[in-house]
Amino acid sequence: MAKEIxxxxxxxxxxxxxxxxxxxxxDNSPVxxxxxxxxxxxxxxxxxxxxxxxxxxxxxxxNAYFPLxxxxxxxxxxxxxxxxxxxxxxxxxxxxxxxxxxxxxVVVDPEAKLEEELIVRPTxxxxxxxxxxxxxxxxxxxxxxxxxxxxxxxxxxxxxxxLRTAEFLWQEGHTAHxxxxxxxxxxxxxxxxxxxxxxxxMAMPVIKGIKTPNERFAGADExxxxxxxxxxxxxxxxxxxxxxxxxFAKAFDVLFLNKDNQQEHVWATSWGVSTxxxxxxxxxxxxxxxxxxxxxxxxxxxVIVPIPKPAPALTEVAEKIAAQLRAKGVSVKIDNDDQNRPxxxxxxxxxxxxxxxxxxxxxxxxxxxxxVARRDTKEKSNVPFDGxxxxxxxxLDEIQTNLFNRAKxxxxxxxxxxxxxxxxxxxxxxxxxxxxxxxxxxxETELEIKERTKATIRCIPIDGEKEPGKCILTGKPSERRVLxxxxx
Amino acid sequence: MAKEIxxxxxxxxxxxxxxxxxxxxxDNSPVxxxxxxxxxxxxxxxxxxxxxxxxxxxxxxxNAYFPLxxxxxxxxxxxxxxxxxxxxxxxxxxxxxxxxxxxxxVVVDPEAKLEEELIVRPTxxxxxxxxxxxxxxxxxxxxxxxxxxxxxxxxxxxxxxxLRTAEFLWQEGHTAHxxxxxxxxxxxxxxxxxxxxxxxxMAMPVIKGIKTPNERFAGADExxxxxxxxxxxxxxxxxxxxxxxxxFAKAFDVLFLNKDNQQEHVWATSWGVSTxxxxxxxxxxxxxxxxxxxxxxxxxxxVIVPIPKPAPALTEVAEKIAAQLRAKGVSVKIDNDDQNRPxxxxxxxxxxxxxxxxxxxxxxxxxxxxxVARRDTKEKSNVPFDGxxxxxxxxLDEIQTNLFNRAKxxxxxxxxxxxxxxxxxxxxxxxxxxxxxxxxxxxETELEIKERTKATIRCIPIDGEKEPGKCILTGKPSERRVLxxxxx
Numbered sequence: 006m007a008k009e010i011x012x013x014x015x016x017x018x019x020x021x022x023x024x025x026x027x028x029x030x031x032d033n034s035p036v037x038x039x040x041x042x043x044x045x046x047x048x049x050x051x052x053x054x055x056x057x058x059x060x061x062x063x064x065x066x067x068n069a070y071f072p073l074x075x076x077x078x079x080x081x082x083x084x085x086x087x088x089x090x091x092x093x094x095x096x097x098x099x100x101x102x103x104x105x106x107x108x109x110x111v112v113v114d115p116e117a118k119l120e121e122e123l124i125v126r127p128t129x130x131x132x133x134x135x136x137x138x139x140x141x142x143x144x145x146x147x148x149x150x151x152x153x154x155x156x157x158x159x160x161x162x163x164x165x166x167x168l169r170t171a172e173f174l175w176q177e178g179h180t181a182h183x184x185x186x187x188x189x190x191x192x193x194x195x196x197x198x199x200x201x202x203x204x205x206x207m208a209m210p211v212i213k214g215i216k217t218p219n220e221r222f223a224g225a226d227e228x229x230x231x232x233x234x235x236x237x238x239x240x241x242x243x244x245x246x247x248x249x250x251x252x253f254a255k256a257f258d259v260l261f262l263n264k265d266n267q268q269e270h271v272w273a274t275s276w277g278v279s280t281x282x283x284x285x286x287x288x289x290x291x292x293x294x295x296x297x298x299x300x301x302x303x304x305x306x307x308v309i310v311p312i313p314k315p316a317p318a319l320t321e322v323a324e325k326i327a328a329q330l331r332a333k334g335v336s337v338k339i340d341n342d343d344q345n346r347p348x349x350x351x352x353x354x355x356x357x358x359x360x361x362x363x364x365x366x367x368x369x370x371x372x373x374x375x376x377v378a379r380r381d382t383k384e385k386s387n388v389p390f391d392g393x394x395x396x397x398x399x400x401l402d403e404i405q406t407n408l409f410n411r412a413k414x415x416x417x418x419x420x421x422x423x424x425x426x427x428x429x430x431x432x433x434x435x436x437x438x439x440x441x442x443x444x445x446x447x448x449e450t451e452l453e454i455k456e457r458t459k460a461t462i463r464c465i466p467i468d469g470e471k472e473p474g475k476c477i478l479t480g481k482p483s484e485r486r487v488l489x490x491x492x493x
Numbered sequence: 494m495a496k497e498i499x500x501x502x503x504x505x506x507x508x509x510x511x512x513x514x515x516x517x518x519x520d521n522s523p524v525x526x527x528x529x530x531x532x533x534x535x536x537x538x539x540x541x542x543x544x545x546x547x548x549x550x551x552x553x554x555x556n557a558y559f560p561l562x563x564x565x566x567x568x569x570x571x572x573x574x575x576x577x578x579x580x581x582x583x584x585x586x587x588x589x590x591x592x593x594x595x596x597x598x599v600v601v602d603p604e605a606k607l608e609e610e611l612i613v614r615p616t617x618x619x620x621x622x623x624x625x626x627x628x629x630x631x632x633x634x635x636x637x638x639x640x641x642x643x644x645x646x647x648x649x650x651x652x653x654x655x656l657r658t659a660e661f662l663w664q665e666g667h668t669a670h671x672x673x674x675x676x677x678x679x680x681x682x683x684x685x686x687x688x689x690x691x692x693x694x695m696a697m698p699v700i701k702g703i704k705t706p707n708e709r710f711a712g713a714d715e716x717x718x719x720x721x722x723x724x725x726x727x728x729x730x731x732x733x734x735x736x737x738x739x740x741f742a743k744a745f746d747v748l749f750l751n752k753d754n755q756q757e758h759v760w761a762t763s764w765g766v767s768t769x770x771x772x773x774x775x776x777x778x779x780x781x782x783x784x785x786x787x788x789x790x791x792x793x794x795x796v797i798v799p800i801p802k803p804a805p806a807l808t809e810v811a812e813k814i815a816a817q818l819r820a821k822g823v824s825v826k827i828d829n830d831d832q833n834r835p836x837x838x839x840x841x842x843x844x845x846x847x848x849x850x851x852x853x854x855x856x857x858x859x860x861x862x863x864x865v866a867r868r869d870t871k872e873k874s875n876v877p878f879d880g881x882x883x884x885x886x887x888x889l890d891e892i893q894t895n896l897f898n899r900a901k902x903x904x905x906x907x908x909x910x911x912x913x914x915x916x917x918x919x920x921x922x923x924x925x926x927x928x929x930x931x932x933x934x935x936x937e938t939e940l941e942i943k944e945r946t947k948a949t950i951r952c953i954p955i956d957g958e959k960e961p962g963k964c965i966l967t968g969k970p971s972e973r974r975v976l977x978x979x980x981x
Contacts, residue, residue: 032627039562041558048556069530069535072660077599080599093588099586102612104579
């Protein structure tokens with residue numbers, strides 16, 4: 006099975022699609038640009054969702070649910086927002102079908118035309134701020150810290166499973182505050198949560214940064230992001246947190262009485278991560294044999310394979326080991342299939358990314374040991390039954406750490422300071438990764454660099470140092486370097 | 494605040510709307526028939542979802558996600574299904590907006606018309622069975638036990654929050670099997686899970702039954718349901734589990750090679766419960782002072798209110814009690830608000846249905862006790878600090894049991910055996926509840942009874958006895974009684 010995967014060196018893009026399909030993460034669907042998330046892919050997303058949801062709740066956020074549909078006129082209310090989102094949308098124009106009078110199935114009933122078209126939400130700021138107007142009167146009603154787990158639709162022309170799909174699943178936080186300072190704190194608190202989640206759970210190192218005005222969310226005063234680096238040297242925007250200022254409050258007329266008894270527009274943030282993260286996870290760790298999953302997000306962390314096939318004596322020991330592991334909170338599957346051979350099974354579990362495989366045959370039983378294979382390095386070792394649960398539990402931690410370190414080493418090696426145009430082109434064309442260069446701060450320059458290199462400014466790193474220099478294109482003065490890269 | 498609720502005796506329908514709004518469960522939205530599920534309402538739904546999800550997973554089901562959109566032609570493939578679902582649907586006809594050349598916001602771009610319209614899923618059998626065709630070749634690929642948590646849209650004309658909304662949240666299970674027997678077992682397994690969930694978590698007694706052919710799901714060979722009874726004597730269909738036979742496999746050409754090496758159409762089930770359950774929960778237990786929640790589904794099970802307001806000595810004891818309760822898995826909130834008075838707070842916590850309230854003043858502190866108030870009966874008692882956590886934990890169990898018993902007593906008192914038309918009318922018009930009567934088994938009779946009484950056959954109870962009799966309308970022979978009621 007593994008042999009069917011196109012090697013990364015040959016065609017990275019095809020390798021990604023092969024992993025998605027052969028590791029049973031997702032399938033294409035009959036609806037253009039929409040995917041079917043298969044059980045294995047969905048189980049990974051569920052683990053991501055649960056971890057993030059707990060982090061949101063720990064910081065005082067609650068979940069709610071707003072309508073799928075947005076009246077068309079809402080999109081026009083915030084001037085910048087309409088430019089960004091009132092474009093490629095799914096538009097509902099009718100609310101009824103009827104039998105085709107000519108007998109050819111069903112047709113749209115022309116009598117059932119909506120007075121105002123409804124847009125399938127591409128993001129929910131407009132309908133939520135319309136609602137907040139009713140919820141907010143005074144500073145006592147603030148802050149509102151709401152998150153929503155939902156599906157959204159953006160009619161993308163070029164799609165790729167998880168990374169860019171017409172419909173995707175995400176969470177969108179929408180908070181309302183009594184001051185700019187508090188809203189900015191919230192924006193950064195969420196950015197930190199996203200970075201912590203990416204690094205601690207996904208084992209995916211990220212750079213926290215600020216987007217340039219050109220890359221800002223439509224309707225935001227400031228957009229913050231986490232940027233990751235994939236194995237082909239392309240960057241991936243993995244999450245964004247927006248300081249929306251008072252833009253949506255002004256567009257939807259949301260005022261509150263502040264402590265000084267004055268009417269003031271409410272301050273806002275919004276922030277989201279999506280099933281795109283599953284794509285980032287795949288591309289960060291996987292190899293030519295299949296998916297590699299960090300243990301914290303693996304639906305099954307350990308599989309026990311009786312060799313050559315299930316037998317009562319083997320199953321008895323397998324059950325004992327499984328019970329010890331489960332007592333430590335490890336998720337374990339015992340392979341009870343008696344049709345396929347161990348070699349086939351090993352390849353299969355490597356394909357779907359189970360972090361640790363335990364092989365257990367009669368000879369192991371006699372020797373009082375089990376063969377432990379780790380997915381990340383493919384190393385195998387024989388470990389005595391005594392203390393096996395402790396060994397495996399700490400091995401899972403080690404795999405989690407190793408995956409992060411491996412990805413971080415790659416990422417760090419692919420941040421290159423460049424000071425000349427030739428160096429910039431060299432990095433983008435050949436080495437890949439981030440080019441860390443000076444930029445004069447204008448959108449004009451940013452767009453010209455994009456035009457000439459296909460690279461965008463991924464972000465201005467928050468933790469970057471101030472360092473005077475000259476713009477790599479125009480030679481004009483610059484206060485600090487920014488990260489350029491080609492990106493997904 | 495509680496005073497603003499319309500009493501049930503005055504206007505049950507308005508009472509329900511008052512509870513929904515004043516207990517902060519949901520709000521109306523600017524989109525016709527769609528609601529905003531507010532944080533408190535969503536927290537209840539989350540608890541329902543988590544409990545059900547665990548029950549599905551324990552029985553071998555996995556989650557996945559299929560597209561929101563269904564190509565129009567898919568709906569026509571199963572003959573009965575198209576009659577049931579290709580009616581009031583949200584139809585996507587275009588995929589782009591553009592700026593209005595006349596400057597009036599945005600308009601639908603006529604150039605961006607879809608070749609085939611897309612329907613926002615009213616249910617997902619068609620797109621899922623289209624997908625299963627690629628997943629199933631042999632009996633080794635079966636069973637497939639997939640569930641999906643999703644939003645669906647049915648363009649209802651008369652809506653009511655939670656009970657009937659254009660968009661709602663639900664889970665839909667779609668399973669594929671190698672034999673009719675296995676599919677029927679699955680159908681009934683899920684029915685049992687639904688009944689167990691309704692009774693054990695929602696404290697809502699239900700009757701398991703079979704729907705008449707007229708009330709069957711469009712495309713099913715047999716529909717099973719759980720039926721509950723609301724406080725106004727109207728029935729509520731709370732969940733359905735369908736044995737789909739081979740209908741969808743035939744419509745979508747899904748064949749498998751069975752163990753005898755023969756091609757056979759796959760057997761199917763589908764089943765679902767929705768946010769409608771939240772409406773059922775509200776109507777089963779709540780009273781004229783607000784929401785009443787069974788402890789197992791209450792987002793906050795215990796609130797501790799310092800009296801008359803927070804003070805260090807009170808907070809210290811409150812924290813200790815909270816810690817003891819949390820150690821037992823009880824969710825606790827300590828009220829730290831120092832603006833409102835205890836009376837206001839008590840009414841507020843009654844309104845939102847917190848099962849147990851602990852009042853703690855200086856006099857309680859001196860006496861080494863706390864005032865315990867239960868929401869279900871409004872009884873109060875003074876309980877010593879010593880052993881308070883055990884007391885409250887067992888009180889929560891008692892409230893859960895009491896709510897179920899109270900609802901069951903009401904329900905049982907409202908199942909009335911009737912043998913004459915006059916008795917049937919009397920029950921339906923005055924007493925309310927289920928009329929348990931003989932029916933001749935024809936759709937014609939069923940529809941005439943509905944026409945004359947507004948009552949439908951809710952189900953043929955699975956646990957009902959066979960008992961020969963005469964149809965209440967036609968006098969024709971009947972083998973068993975069925976349950977008639979007016980319903981939501």
